[in-house]
Amino acid sequence: xxxxxxxxxxxxxxxxxxxxxxxxxxxxxxxxxxxxxxxxxxxxxxxxxxxxxxxxxxxxxxxxxxxxxxxxxxxxxxxxxxxxxxxxxxxxxxxxxxxxxxxxxxxxxxxxxxxxxxxxxxxxxxxxxxxxxxxxxxxxxxxxxxxxxxxxxxxxxxxxxxxxxxxxxxxxxxxxxxxxxxxxxxxxxxxxxxxxxxxxxxxxxxxxxxxxxxxxxxxxxxxxxxxxxxxxxxxxxxxxxxxxxxxxxxxxxxxxxxxxxxxxxxxxxxxxxxxxxxxxxxxxxxxxxxxxxxxxxxxxxxxxxxxxxxxxxxxxxxxxxxxxxxxxxxxxxxxxxxxxxxxxxxxxxxxxxxxxxxxxxxxxxxxxxxxxxxxxxxxxxxxx
Ligand SMILES: Cc1cc2nc3c(=O)[nH]c(=O)nc-3n(C[C@H](O)[C@H](O)[C@H](O)COP(=O)(O)O)c2cc1C
Numbered sequence: 001x002x003x004x005x006x007x008x009x010x011x012x013x014x015x016x017x018x019x020x021x022x023x024x025x026x027x028x029x030x031x032x033x034x035x036x037x038x039x040x041x042x043x044x045x046x047x048x049x050x051x052x053x054x055x056x057x058x059x060x061x062x063x064x065x066x067x068x069x070x071x072x073x074x075x076x077x078x079x080x081x082x083x084x085x086x087x088x089x090x091x092x093x094x095x096x097x098x099x100x101x102x103x104x105x106x107x108x109x110x111x112x113x114x115x116x117x118x119x120x121x122x123x124x125x126x127x128x129x130x131x132x133x134x135x136x137x138x139x140x141x142x143x144x145x146x147x148x149x150x151x152x153x154x155x156x157x158x159x160x161x162x163x164x165x166x167x168x169x170x171x172x173x174x175x176x177x178x179x180x181x182x183x184x185x186x187x188x189x190x191x192x193x194x195x196x197x198x199x200x201x202x203x204x205x206x207x208x209x210x211x212x213x214x215x216x217x218x219x220x221x222x223x224x225x226x227x228x229x230x231x232x233x234x235x236x237x238x239x240x241x242x243x244x245x246x247x248x249x250x251x252x253x254x255x256x257x258x259x260x261x262x263x264x265x266x267x268x269x270x271x272x273x274x275x276x277x278x279x280x281x282x283x284x285x286x287x288x289x290x291x292x293x294x295x296x297x298x299x300x301x302x303x304x305x306x307x308x309x310x311x312x313x314x315x316x317x318x319x320x321x322x323x324x325x326x327x328x329x330x331x332x333x334x335x336x337x338x339x340x341x342x343x344x345x346x347x348x349x350x351x352x353x354x355x356x357x358x359x360x361x362x363x364x365x366x367x368x369x370x371x372x373x374x375x376x377x378x379x380x381x382x383x384x
Pocket of ligand 1: 023026182267326329330
């Protein structure tokens with residue numbers, strides 16, 4: 001039986017060699033928005049490991065939108081050239097390079113996870129760090145622990161549009177071929193969608209259509225600078241702990257598709273700290289959202305969330321649960337997950353496309369029945 005997980009997927013002018021995606025994951029180690037050698041090593045290894053699409057983490061369009069002082073940035077042209085080293089490396093290793101653009105709104109300005117994700121007052125030493133102001137649709141704090149943000153004016157909204165558009169232009173110039181807008185996890189776009197975070201009474205708040213307006217305008221602005229032949233994804237919280245439902249997400253997906261979104265990346269939650277336990281991660285816990293949005297809005301979807309096993313991912317794609325399977329922590333555990341999955345699924349020539357520096361030896365390892373090293377081969381290694 002032919003694998004669906006390892007079948008190519010064309011979206012607009014871009015073809016992914018398989019359906020396996022590195023989910024965007026903040027590394028919290030940027031230097032004032034800039035990439036460094038960690039990022040080069042980190043992203044390169046997933047491409048070398050056989051992923052079809054490697055997403056660079058949530059990269060901020062405005063320094064005020066950084067979750068932490070260690071987020072990556074695309075708010076200045078000087079970020080482009082260093083990022084190009086990463087896209088070159090990803091492409092040289094046979095994967096498509098993607099990047100997620102984000103703005104954390106009222107959830108910005110926190111310490112990194114291993115320092116407790118504590119809301120901070122300011123952060124000298126990074127762009128806008130001294131006078132780091134939180135902006136959001138309304139002056140409503142995320143929780144009691146968080147500062148009350150300033151409600152965005154019309155000028156702020158226009159400035160935000162320009163920031164998303166310019167960041168998309170820079171992503172294109174840096175060589176990315178897939179762009180994802182972060183519209184999930186309680187961040188700025190999700191804040192505008194939510195009746196809890198968005199209590200505006202102007203044309204950006206109130207009815208579902210008005211709350212959707214910010215997202216639509218971001219997509220339209222980004223599409224002005226992001227070429228037609230390149231795919232545009234949106235990560236959505238398909239449901240959240242503050243009343244957002246799968247039906248709401250299907251409605252948003254239907255509308256955003258008409259403005260140029262090609263794929264909905266289906267995550268969940270992030271809107272309420274108090275009710276966070278309503279969404280409990282377990283095996284494939286968000287796959288059904290991807291399935292329902294795909295069917296309900298007739299749009300491609302990406303499933304994410306505790307996708308662990310090769311046969312699990314294969315079944316998701318085969319049963320039309322989603323078009324793509326994104327892995328986060330499992331990929332951190334094993335950057336060669338696709339190579340391993342190809343063997344487990346019995347793919348013909350599982351090492352095809354893997355750099356010879358690895359593929360040559362892994363093929364021998366497999367021929368030797370995994371881990372049972374013959375003495376002849378051992379001599380071959382030692383002698384080599
Ligand atoms: C270290 C880490 C950083 C993350 N950063 C991001 C991010 O930048 N953008 C995002 O949308 N999700 C982020 N996530 C969520 C992951 O993309 C993914 O949706 C989540 O971990 C569930 O998938 P998994 O069970 O395969 O890890 C992050 C998760 C982890 C573990």
